[in-house]
Amino acid sequence: MAGAPPVIIWEREVESLLHYKELIPRLEEALGKFSSRDSAEVIQPVRSTVPLQKHNGFLGLMPTYMENDGVLSTKLVCFYNRGAGSTLPSVSATVLLLDPESGHMKAVMDGEVITSMRTAGASAISAKLLMRPGAEVLAILGTGQQALSHYNAFTEMLSFKEVRVWNHRREGAEKFCRSVGGPVTVCGSVEEAVRGADVIVTVTRSTEPVLCGRWVKPGAHVAAVGACRPDWRELDDSLMKEAVVYADSREGAMAESGDVILSGVSVSSPVILTGVCVSLASYVRKNITAFVLFAG
Numbered sequence: 001m002a003g004a005p006p007v008i009i010w011e012r013e014v015e016s017l018l019h020y021k022e023l024i025p026r027l028e029e030a031l032g033k034f035s036s037r038d039s040a041e042v043i044q045p046v047r048s049t050v051p052l053q054k055h056n057g058f059l060g061l062m063p064t065y066m067e068n069d070g071v072l073s074t075k076l077v078c079f080y081n082r083g084a085g086s087t088l089p090s091v092s093a094t095v096l097l098l099d100p101e102s103g104h105m106k107a108v109m110d111g112e113v114i115t116s117m118r119t120a121g122a123s124a125i126s127a128k129l130l131m132r133p134g135a136e137v138l139a140i141l142g143t144g145q146q147a148l149s150h151y152n153a154f155t156e157m158l159s160f161k162e163v164r165v166w167n168h169r170r171e172g173a174e175k176f177c178r179s180v181g182g183p184v185t186v187c188g189s190v191e192e193a194v195r196g197a198d199v200i201v202t203v204t205r206s207t208e209p210v211l212c213g214r215w216v217k218p219g220a221h222v223a224a225v226g227a228c229r230p231d232w233r234e235l236d237d238s239l240m241k242e243a244v245v246y247a248d249s250r251e252g253a254m255a256e257s258g259d260v261i262l263s264g265v266s267v268s269s270p271v272i273l274t275g276v277c278v279s280l281a282s283y284v285r286k287n288i289t290a291f292v293l294f295a296g
């Protein structure tokens with residue numbers, strides 16, 4: 001006999017239920033469990049991706065099973081490299097929650113807010129663990145959905161004296177400034193935005209490098225989000241080669257991150273777990289750390 005019908009939890013409700021203060025510690029715990037590589041803690045294979053060639057997009061299937069916690073779920077995410085004129089979102093997602101014993105569907109949830117907040121939350125955790133003490137300047141490249149969630153997560157969980165943004169279209173950056181709660185400086189170039197920045201978030205839809213290593217100061221931390229296909233880039237080779245690179249999913253990054261694959265660098269192991277990562281960074285010339293995200 002089929003179980004009760006699934007509850008539907010849609011965008012507004014997800015927004016009202018999900019808060020960084022509760023999400024980030026849970027996410028940090030889940031990343032730790034994933035890093036332990038214990039299959040009773042988390043099984044999360046590298047996602048399968050189906051090209052949607054006609055629409056310049058991809059469907060990603062992202063199942064996860066946490067046996068010890070009794071959680072079985074999968075995210076279905078469509079992501080697109082939209083043309084400049086499109087008003088459709090770049091990312092559209094749904095999260096399904098199942099009963100691991102019966103296989104019955106328990107909940108169907110809007111995944112867009114979850115994707116925005118989980119991605120920004122993981123980036124904020126990487127910054128907490130890998131940025132230098134006393135970090136003051138945050139630079140965000142790109143001013144779309146992820147830029148907004150990263151602004152919210154970073155300013156809520158960490159403290160910066162200055163936030164700078166750059167967008168390839170200045171009006172996008174100006175609109176972003178009007179939409180956020182605090183002061184933000186609009187920069188006319190990537191170089192202007194990142195020179196001297198302690199933490200840099202890259203959340204563009206670019207397929208070519210936008211962030212060059214020569215502009216990034218020693219000791220900076222980069223959270224690299226946007227280049228999530230093997231042939232997309234945001235960071236140039238010099239930055240990738242000078243950084244110690246971490247990932248939420250090492251296998252995912254090595255299969256999907258254009259920045260990792262095309263620069264030929266390897267992702268440090270173990271994946272992000274503790275502040276120990278920071279001391280590894282001091283062995284490279286510029287002490288830059290980069291964190292790429294794939295286990296959304």
Ligand SMILES: NC(=O)C1=CN([C@@H]2O[C@H](COP(=O)(O)OP(=O)(O)OC[C@H]3O[C@@H](n4cnc5c(N)ncnc54)[C@H](O)[C@@H]3O)[C@@H](O)[C@H]2O)C=CC1
Pocket residue numbers: 079080089090091115119142143144145146147167168169172203204205206207210224225226227228293294295296
């Ligand atoms: N790694 C991960 O887990 C995740 C990655 N993503 C990726 O992050 C990126 C940003 O996602 P959203 O903020 O949702 O997208 P969005 O469409 O809301 O924002 C994209 C931003 O990039 C800018 N942009 C577009 N083309 C550009 C170009 N050629 N050069 C520089 N900037 C350009 C846009 O003006 C906008 O500011 C996308 O590539 C998306 O696929 C999104 C969610 C999770």
Ligand SMILES: O=C([O-])C1=[NH+]CCC1
Pocket residue numbers: 077079091093115228294295296
């Ligand atoms: O993990 C995720 O949710 C996404 N990766 C690429 C776009 C969305």
